[in-house]
Amino acid sequence: MTAADTPDQPGSPRAASDAPARVEGESAQARARLAQLQGQPAAAWLEAGRALVLEQDMEAAAAVLQAALAQHGHDGELVLALAGVRWQMNDRAAAQLLLENLLARQPDHAAASFTLARLQLEQGHVDAAEQVFRDQFGRYRQGADLVHRAAKMLADAGRKQAAAELCEAAIAMGSGDPFLHVYVAALLGQLGEFERSRGHYLLALEHDPRTIDAGAAYGLASIGRYTDPGHPDLARFRALLERPDLTPAARASVLFALGKAHDDLGDYAEAAARLREANGLVDHRNWSRKHWRRLVEARLAGLSLPQRAPAATECVPIFVVGAPRSGTTLVAELLGRSAETCNRGELDWLPHLAEQVARAPRVDVDLLDRVAAEYLARLRQGEAGVRWFIDKQPLNFLQVDLIAALFPQARIVHCRRNERDTALSIWSQHFESTEYRFAYDFADIAAVLNGCDRLMAKARGEGRVIEVRYEELAQAPQATIDGLAASLGLAPFDAGVPNAVRGAIGTASVWQARQPVYTRAIGRWRGYAPFVPELLRFADQ
Numbered sequence: 001m002t003a004a005d006t007p008d009q010p011g012s013p014r015a016a017s018d019a020p021a022r023v024e025g026e027s028a029q030a031r032a033r034l035a036q037l038q039g040q041p042a043a044a045w046l047e048a049g050r051a052l053v054l055e056q057d058m059e060a061a062a063a064v065l066q067a068a069l070a071q072h073g074h075d076g077e078l079v080l081a082l083a084g085v086r087w088q089m090n091d092r093a094a095a096q097l098l099l100e101n102l103l104a105r106q107p108d109h110a111a112a113s114f115t116l117a118r119l120q121l122e123q124g125h126v127d128a129a130e131q132v133f134r135d136q137f138g139r140y141r142q143g144a145d146l147v148h149r150a151a152k153m154l155a156d157a158g159r160k161q162a163a164a165e166l167c168e169a170a171i172a173m174g175s176g177d178p179f180l181h182v183y184v185a186a187l188l189g190q191l192g193e194f195e196r197s198r199g200h201y202l203l204a205l206e207h208d209p210r211t212i213d214a215g216a217a218y219g220l221a222s223i224g225r226y227t228d229p230g231h232p233d234l235a236r237f238r239a240l241l242e243r244p245d246l247t248p249a250a251r252a253s254v255l256f257a258l259g260k261a262h263d264d265l266g267d268y269a270e271a272a273a274r275l276r277e278a279n280g281l282v283d284h285r286n287w288s289r290k291h292w293r294r295l296v297e298a299r300l301a302g303l304s305l306p307q308r309a310p311a312a313t314e315c316v317p318i319f320v321v322g323a324p325r326s327g328t329t330l331v332a333e334l335l336g337r338s339a340e341t342c343n344r345g346e347l348d349w350l351p352h353l354a355e356q357v358a359r360a361p362r363v364d365v366d367l368l369d370r371v372a373a374e375y376l377a378r379l380r381q382g383e384a385g386v387r388w389f390i391d392k393q394p395l396n397f398l399q400v401d402l403i404a405a406l407f408p409q410a411r412i413v414h415c416r417r418n419e420r421d422t423a424l425s426i427w428s429q430h431f432e433s434t435e436y437r438f439a440y441d442f443a444d445i446a447a448v449l450n451g452c453d454r455l456m457a458k459a460r461g462e463g464r465v466i467e468v469r470y471e472e473l474a475q476a477p478q479a480t481i482d483g484l485a486a487s488l489g490l491a492p493f494d495a496g497v498p499n500a501v502r503g504a505i506g507t508a509s510v511w512q513a514r515q516p517v518y519t520r521a522i523g524r525w526r527g528y529a530p531f532v533p534e535l536l537r538f539a540d541q
Contacts, residue, residue: 034067042072049081053088061085076106080115087119095119103132108140114150121157126381130154130162138169144177151183157381158344160187178208182216189223197223205236212240212250218430221257226264234261252281256430263428272531275428279440282430287437289447296451299398300458305357305405308368315380317407318390318488319350321397322415323452324436325425327470330517331415332392334473334481338493342383343390349375350391350399357402372406388490395435397452400459411488414456417470419449419538420525427532442534449538470522477517 037045045068052061065082072078079102086095099116103109113136120129133150136142147170151163167184185200201220204211217240220233237258241251255278262271318341320332329346336343353371360367379389394415396403403410423446426439438444459465466487473480481495525535 031063034064037064037068038071042068042075042078045072046075046077046081049078049085053085058085058089062089074102074105076102076109076112080109080112083112083115087115092119092123103135107135108142110136110142110146114153117150117153121153121381124377124381126157126159129157130159133166134162137166141173141175142170144170144175144180147175148180148183151187155187157378160190164188164191164193176207178204178211179214181207182211182214182219185216186219189219194223205240209240209243209245212253213247215253215430215432217257218253218260221260226261229265229267231261234258237261248281248283252278253430255281256428259428266527268527269531271428272528276532278430279427282437282440284437284440284444286434287444289438289444292438292444292447292451295398296454299401299455302401305363305401306365306368307405307408308365308372310372310407310409314409315376315386316388317376317379317403317410318388318413319396319403319410320390320392320394320413320415321400321456322394323417323422323426323449324394324431324439325429326394326415326417326422327468327473328392328394328415330470330473331413331468331484332390334477334495334517335390335413335484335488335490337495337498338388338485338490340386340490340493341388341390342386343392344379345390346393347391348393349378350393350396350402353406354399354402368406375406388488397455397459400455400464404462404464412459412465413484413488414460414465414467415470416467418522418525418541420535420540421470421521421523422449423538424525424528424532424535425521442537446538474517474519474522 037048045064049061049065049068052058052064062082062085065078065085068078069075069082079098083095083098083102086092086098096116096119099112099119102112103116106112113132117129117132120126120132133154137147137150147167151166154160154166155163164184164187167180167187171180171184181200181204185197185204188194188197188200198220201216201223204214204216205220217237221237226233237254240246240254241258246254255274259271259274259278262268262274318335320328320335322328332343332345335341353375357363357367357371379391380386383389397414400412403412423442426436426445427442429436429439431439438448456465460467466484468480468484478495482492485492529535
């Protein structure tokens with residue numbers, strides 16, 4: 001892959017056609033730069049354009065880069081830079097045209113593909129972004145790191161099937177990167193393609209033990225339920241633990257996998273021993289109970305935000321919140337079976353938007369309108385006909401006040417579960433996200449459960465919350481979902497019939513949530529009480 005294609009003759013019609021005809025309001029500074037740059041190589045023009053961008057003089061930067069293209073033809077880096085400037089000037093049409101023309105001449109230009117895909121995603125054109133990456137990575141062999149980046153962009157946009165296909169296409173074209181196998185295995189697991197996922201995990205583990213650090217062993221254990229003590233995975237995990245080169249993080253990952261296998265088999269003593277060692281190896285020093293408690297107190301005492309008025313045509317977000325492992329994935333999966341809803345899964349958008357609001361010097365309705373529009377545009381990508389969208393991020397219980405300000409029409413579903421079962425389930429998982437660093441210490445887990453209860457009690461008092469108990473849902477799923485649907489304003493539907501097009505499940509419940517609803521997890525803590533007495537510190541409710 002080259003950074004630039006062969007330039008046309010300076011001043012040729014083809015060279016000028018990519019750039020807009022002129023730059024409005026061309027400044028004296030731009031004219032001076034243009035005079036100095038006459039006869040200079042393309043690199044000098046590019047450096048000058050970038051300097052003007054740093055100075056926030058976008059019009060001058062556009063003038064310089066446009067003139068550079070007139071002299072140096074279709075230099076790929078110049079076109080890319082001008083497209084970026086046009087994008088920053090909110091001239092998305094010009095930026096898109098520049099990028100599309102560049103890719104027409106250099107279809108393997110990965111940087112142009114990424115920029116065009118980001119531009120499309122910003123505008124909610126997910127189908128177009130997906131096609132850009134299919135054209136790039138389905139036809140041209142690229143490095144595994146670029147494939148991974150493209151797949152992650154698609155996965156974050158809700159296109160996990162396309163992301164998996166992108167990875168598998170790269171593998172078919174000869175990419176032997178074992179970490180790419182781990183990533184596609186995780187995607188396939190989230191999509192319910194468990195056998196294909198297992199094949200990729202095994203290939204990764206057999207070809208490069210470093211993939212243990214990337215979670216290959218724990219991922220393998222998470223995509224099924226063990227019923228046979230002689231299953232080869234148990235021997236595989238024990239053999240991995242014998243490796244002298246395991247990092248503490250890798251050893252913890254394997255121990256969580258083995259603990260999960262023994263839990264499946266009902267061997268709670270062995271499971272507890274493995275899980276205790278695993279939790280002790282995870283570095284969770286970056287998580288502070290003191291900071292968490294201050295955060296909760298700040299949320300409880302926070303000033304009320306102004307409330308925007310939603311348009312009549314806006315979609316309705318359903319936020320499913322609660323402590324991790326309290327049944328949020330199951331509630332979202334069953335609600336997503338309604339023909340009226342689209343389950344977007346566990347999104348990380350709202351916390352980032354909350355930071356944007358917190359940094360603003362002044363929070364007014366105009367700001368909230370802009371923030372809400374950004375969230376809703378991403379939520380509706382590719383689903384223009386759907387009105388109800390599910391955002392299942394458990395920790396959004398920290399954002400209930402912001403939800404009320406941004407989306408007065410939104411519904412908040414709070415999932416609750418027996419504290420001892422919740423604490424045990426959290427302690428049994430190996431979470432990827434740093435947000436869950438509290439999961440490896442029972443005192444930290446207790447602080448989070450307490451904070452969740454206090455924040456949601458406040459929200460319930462304001463009449464903004466519908467509560468669902470996990471135990472009731474597991475024992476009577478249809479009746480519980482019927483009641484929830486009625487409270488939300490959804491028409492009745494059969495919660496036992498999955499959608500024909502299933503969404504991805506990107507949580508620790510990747511396998512469990514795809515099985516028929518079961519009750520064996522109710523009271524699970526009792527089997528562990530003799531080996532994990534810390535559970536008795538939590539309320540049995």
